[in-house]
Amino acid sequence: MDKAWIAAACPQPSEQHRLAAAARQDALTKPPGSLGILESLAIRLAALQQRALPGASTVPIVLFAGDHGITAQGVSAYPSAVTVEMLRNFARGGAAIAVLARELGVQLHVVDAGTLAEEPVEGVVVDKPRRGTRDFSLEQAMGNDELHFAFAAGRRAVERITAGGADVLILGEMGIGNTTSAAAIAAALLGARAEDVVGAGTGMTSDGISHKARVIEAALSRHRLDGDTVAALDVLANVGGLEIAALVGAMIAAAQARVPVLVDGFIVTVAALAAVRINESCAPWLIYSHRSMERGHRLVLDALGADPILDLKLRLGEGSGAATALPILRLACALHAGMATFEEAQISGPDL
Amino acid sequence: MDKAWIAAACPQPSEQHRLAAAARQDALTKPPGSLGILESLAIRLAALQQRALPGASTVPIVLFAGDHGITAQGVSAYPSAVTVEMLRNFARGGAAIAVLARELGVQLHVVDAGTLAEEPVEGVVVDKPRRGTRDFSLEQAMGNDELHFAFAAGRRAVERITAGGADVLILGEMGIGNTTSAAAIAAALLGARAEDVVGAGTGMTSDGISHKARVIEAALSRHRLDGDTVAALDVLANVGGLEIAALVGAMIAAAQARVPVLVDGFIVTVAALAAVRINESCAPWLIYSHRSMERGHRLVLDALGADPILDLKLRLGEGSGAATALPILRLACALHAGMATFEEAQISGPDL
Numbered sequence: 001m002d003k004a005w006i007a008a009a010c011p012q013p014s015e016q017h018r019l020a021a022a023a024r025q026d027a028l029t030k031p032p033g034s035l036g037i038l039e040s041l042a043i044r045l046a047a048l049q050q051r052a053l054p055g056a057s058t059v060p061i062v063l064f065a066g067d068h069g070i071t072a073q074g075v076s077a078y079p080s081a082v083t084v085e086m087l088r089n090f091a092r093g094g095a096a097i098a099v100l101a102r103e104l105g106v107q108l109h110v111v112d113a114g115t116l117a118e119e120p121v122e123g124v125v126v127d128k129p130r131r132g133t134r135d136f137s138l139e140q141a142m143g144n145d146e147l148h149f150a151f152a153a154g155r156r157a158v159e160r161i162t163a164g165g166a167d168v169l170i171l172g173e174m175g176i177g178n179t180t181s182a183a184a185i186a187a188a189l190l191g192a193r194a195e196d197v198v199g200a201g202t203g204m205t206s207d208g209i210s211h212k213a214r215v216i217e218a219a220l221s222r223h224r225l226d227g228d229t230v231a232a233l234d235v236l237a238n239v240g241g242l243e244i245a246a247l248v249g250a251m252i253a254a255a256q257a258r259v260p261v262l263v264d265g266f267i268v269t270v271a272a273l274a275a276v277r278i279n280e281s282c283a284p285w286l287i288y289s290h291r292s293m294e295r296g297h298r299l300v301l302d303a304l305g306a307d308p309i310l311d312l313k314l315r316l317g318e319g320s321g322a323a324t325a326l327p328i329l330r331l332a333c334a335l336h337a338g339m340a341t342f343e344e345a346q347i348s349g350p351d352l
Numbered sequence: 353m354d355k356a357w358i359a360a361a362c363p364q365p366s367e368q369h370r371l372a373a374a375a376r377q378d379a380l381t382k383p384p385g386s387l388g389i390l391e392s393l394a395i396r397l398a399a400l401q402q403r404a405l406p407g408a409s410t411v412p413i414v415l416f417a418g419d420h421g422i423t424a425q426g427v428s429a430y431p432s433a434v435t436v437e438m439l440r441n442f443a444r445g446g447a448a449i450a451v452l453a454r455e456l457g458v459q460l461h462v463v464d465a466g467t468l469a470e471e472p473v474e475g476v477v478v479d480k481p482r483r484g485t486r487d488f489s490l491e492q493a494m495g496n497d498e499l500h501f502a503f504a505a506g507r508r509a510v511e512r513i514t515a516g517g518a519d520v521l522i523l524g525e526m527g528i529g530n531t532t533s534a535a536a537i538a539a540a541l542l543g544a545r546a547e548d549v550v551g552a553g554t555g556m557t558s559d560g561i562s563h564k565a566r567v568i569e570a571a572l573s574r575h576r577l578d579g580d581t582v583a584a585l586d587v588l589a590n591v592g593g594l595e596i597a598a599l600v601g602a603m604i605a606a607a608q609a610r611v612p613v614l615v616d617g618f619i620v621t622v623a624a625l626a627a628v629r630i631n632e633s634c635a636p637w638l639i640y641s642h643r644s645m646e647r648g649h650r651l652v653l654d655a656l657g658a659d660p661i662l663d664l665k666l667r668l669g670e671g672s673g674a675a676t677a678l679p680i681l682r683l684a685c686a687l688h689a690g691m692a693t694f695e696e697a698q699i700s701g702p703d704l
Binding site: 028029030031032033034035036037038076077078079081082085086088089092093094095096099102103104203293309310311312313314315316320323324327328330331334335338339340344345347348349350351 | 456
């Protein structure tokens, strides 16, 4: 198995296209800077896509699903069975992300990267090294080969889905128990206390949240991930999730292929943190879509220096926050391409 | 002239539809509340529109333009000529709001509610009591009949534009000098110091901003609007703008006709504050779209108890922030209507 690709350098954004886009923004009929983040998004996309006029028309969504052995410790409000039940709901179009994909006119691709499903679900690609992770309170969540299989599953999905071209890629996730795994990864990578990154997930009470934090603290100690320096690969193998590892692989593969990624909420942002720790050159390709209500998200975003586009008090996952931010990207591109310049419109400049 | 309509009571949202929409949200396949503001927007729209499934398809934009005598005092970075130049840019499709309207598939209606234009601009409805306001540092910005003419111009626009039905109405504005008028209105209505509500407008330097604040303080003192209790009608006549008065009239008329209004940035929010002071029953119909970079916006939003949808560092006006928030409303409506319930999707509920 080729394991070296995950660390191979990603290309960097085009400074030339960034400067040209910034100059165009300053010539458009508005006070310079007055479109705020709509300007900076257009400029950033121009640099990433290496185009004078960036676009966000073709934006496939890839959702990776996985199950988590840690649910045996009572860390989630919902049973693991819901993960596979939701796979059917994604495929049949009843889940939030499926509705958003329809409304936005984009394709939703669902990958079973490690659920407990024994049989394939119609409309879902199966690409998993095992059914669910092991209970990380007792043993490693996955072996090293399983981790690299999941990375490669992420890459395979990106290659398959962006083969026909993609302006931007949206990544989402589903997996009962995965806020516990994500919080454990975040605590280990940030050197933070579990209680500072643990949130309600799908809806735990405050007692449940305290229990979840204790389970994570004990696991980080057992796996010796509570020191000052930990390796991201060790963290993922010990307390990660298969869908989270697939997200990491997908992000790095997208960046290597020059496809900007619109990052969703807590889980996907934790995957982004791991991706950046493993391969720092992918960082410029990650656009943060929203600040979620999940407690640890803020800490992880701060560590990444991220200032997300939206803050809509979401905490669903599935890629729903990233999908909700897509129209903002589209409007930013439309303004960049469609507005008249002061010269074209023959409008007076500032009084000097 | 009928002047009493402005105070006539607006109907109130339907509690029955609000409760039904909230119950539907809790039955959809997601943890309750996990779609945050996307849930609360759908519920609120259902109550306003009195529908089980609210919508935001037909959403005309009305932009009122006006000029301001106060520009003689050097309070804007751009000359007054830009207001009329921009009217042409709106009509020809080169301005930000025109691009947004096209991209969103909604109609843009531009009303000259009081610009200096001597001749009609093609594609712009002229409905003004005078060309520009008087310089409010020296005299009343407008007379009482002119104020009520501008209110009625707002109402006429709403009647004309929503005649064929409108799910929501977007209100925008354009007028060189209108952040000065809006800041004066806000300071008077909130009993705030001018320096706390004055911002850069189209791009003043810090010296320019200080000058603008001094001009406003002096004017409020001259018109005796610096006391504890001031009447909103007096404030608008003394230091208001014709497009701002038209916005006030349009908001109240829309609320009276059961049409929810998506409120734009600083200027439109100040008009909302005046509208609520004049006719408190319009308040439930006003949905705040975004928090702008203009300094006083936060104070005015706080006074209205508003928590806007977006915070994109915009400071353009024209209705651009409200238009940018429209896709969020549309996605909220699509999720409300299109998601499966737990029962329909046969998905397990929480572990109890």
